Amino acid sequence: MSDGFGTLDHVYVVVAGETVLPVGAAGGGPGDGETALPVDDAGGRETTPPVGGAGGRPGDREAGLPVGGAADRSGGLGAGLPVGGPDGLARAVRELEEAEGPRWVWADARETYPPLLERGVRVARCHDLALTEGLLLAYEGRYGEPRSARAAHARLHGLPVPDEQPNAPGTLFAPEPLGAREVAEVLTDQLRRIAALPEPGRFRLLVAAESAGALVAAEMAHEGMPWRRDVHDALLTEMLGPRPVHGMRPARLQALADEVAAAFGHQVNPDSVQQLVKAFKGAGVALKTTRQWELKQIDHPAVAPLLAYKELARLFSAHGWTWADQWVRGGRFRPEYVVGGVVSGRWATHGGGALQIPKVMRRVVMADDGWMLVVADAAQLEPRVLAAMAGDVGLARAAGEIDLYSALAQSFGGERANAKIAMLSAMYGGTSGDASKLLAVMRQRFPKAYQFVEDAAKAGEEGRLVRSWLGRTSPPPSERWKELVSGPEGGRAARDRGRFTRNFVVQGTAAEWALSLLAVLRGRLPEPARLVFFQHDEVMVHCPAELADEVIAAVAGSAAEASRLLFGGTPVRFPMEAVAVKSYADAK
DNA sequence: AACCGGCGCGCC
C-alpha cells in the first residue's frame, strides 16, 4: 500500500472514455499467489543476483498486478456502469477512487486521463494497455508492431491489425472504441504473457512503473512547470537585444553576423555550414566541420564572433520569444512528454524541447509566491546501476559512497578523472585517448562490471537482443544492418550496434530506477505539492514553502525505495539530494 | 510548396 505501487484489490476498466466497468476483485495482497522470484534463474537471459543477495527479489515487493484474478473473472463481466459523458465519468472515477482505490485499466492514459485531470480527478494507479503491449512486444522480439489496445485485440483474434495512427491520412473513420469485453480480453492476455516470462515479478514492476509514468506525464502536462515570461523576456533582451519584428534577427545577433562578414570581407550567412566552410577556405583555413571545438582551434578574426553568434542564435531559435508564445501560457511551460519515447525507456518530448532547456534559462523557472521548487537529481546513476546489476563487489563498495568516482580514484592511479573516463568508456564503448588503457585497469579491478557490459556489447555485435534489469528489450537489428554487417563495412556496423546494446542495458536500467523513483515519489507527496519536471535522472516538485522539508524527505525516501524495489538488498547507494530553491538556477 | 537528410548543438 505504502510502497507507491500499491496492492491491487479491484480492477476497473474504463471503456470508451465514459463507462466504468468493475471487472471484479482481483484478490491478492502483497505476495499473494506470488512465488519467490528466482533471481539467478535467468531462463534465457543472463543475469546475476543483486549484490548482497539477501532480500534481493526484484519485483517481489511490488505486488502490482494480479496474476490471474481479474483475468479469471473477466468472463463474468457484469453490466458496465454507464456514467453519461465525461462529467459523469469523472464523478464515478472520483467516487470509486476514494472508496476503493482500484487499479484503473484503460487502453491509453493519453486519451483517458487528461479529461479526468481537467475535472480535478486524479487516480493512484493504472494499467496502461498500450504501454504494456509495447513492452511485451519488444520482449517478444516484435518491436515496432502496433501496440494500441485495439491492435492487441485484433492480433488476439487474428483480425487485421489497424494502423498505429487512429486518424492516419486516408482513414475515413476513427475506429470504434474498444468495448468492455475487448479491454478485459487484452488485459487477460497481457497478464498471461507476463506470468509466462522468466522474471514475471520484474516485468510487473516495469509495467506498474511505466503505467505510473503515464499518470505522471499527464499530470505534469496538466500542471506545467512555472515559467516567468517577464524574466524570460528580460533574459532574452539582455542577451540578444529587444524582441525583433517577425523574420528579423535581434540586434545583437545581427551585429555579430556583421562582424563575421567584416572578418571575411564579404557577406556570409553564419547559419550556413556550406557558406562558412567556403569562406574559411577562401581565407586559407581548411575545415571539415564548423563544430565549436574545431573552430576553437583556428586563429581567424571570424571565429570569436561566430562562436558568440552560434550560442545566441540557438537561444533565439530554440527557446526565444516565438517558442514562449507557443509553449508558455498562464505562467506555465507545458511540454508534451512521451513516456517510453526512447527505446531505452527514457522519456522523450514532442514539441517544446523540454529536455533540452539551456542551463542559462534555468533562472526563468521560478516558484510562485510562497512556494518553493524542490529539485533533486540522482548522482552518478548509471555507474551505480551497473554496479548493482553486475553484482560487482568492488564496484558496489565504491558505489556505497556519495562520490563514486572519488572512491574509485585509487584504483586508477589516484586520478578521479581517470576513474570517470574508465566508467564512461565501459558504459558508452569509448575507444579513444586513454580509454583502452583505463579499460584494462577496469577489467582487472572490476571484472564482473566489465564483463557485464562486454557481454551486452557482444550480444549487439552478433545481432542478438539485450534486456534491461526489469526486462525492457532492445529493438532487433534492422534488415539494413544485417546486410551491412556481412559486407565490407561490417565490422564498423557491428561495433556501432555493440555500443548501442552496451549502453542500452545501463541506460535502460537507470531509466527504470528513475521511473520507479518517480512513481513512488508521486504517491508520497503531500497535497498540494506537484511534480512539475522530470528529466532522465532529475525531478522537480513545486510546493508551498512550508512543505519543502517534507518533500525533500520524500525524495530521499523514494530513492531508497526505488533502489529496494529494483535491487533488493544491494549495498549500492543511490544518493538523491534534494534542495529547495526559489529558482531552478539556484539548484546545485 | 512540401519534404527530407545532414549538420550542429542543447540536455542527460
Next chain:
DNA sequence: AAAGGGCGCGCCGGTT
C-alpha cells in the same frame, strides 16, 4: 585530442 550512448529541434539546401 576531440571520441563513445540516448534524444529533439531548427536551419540549410537539395529533391520532389
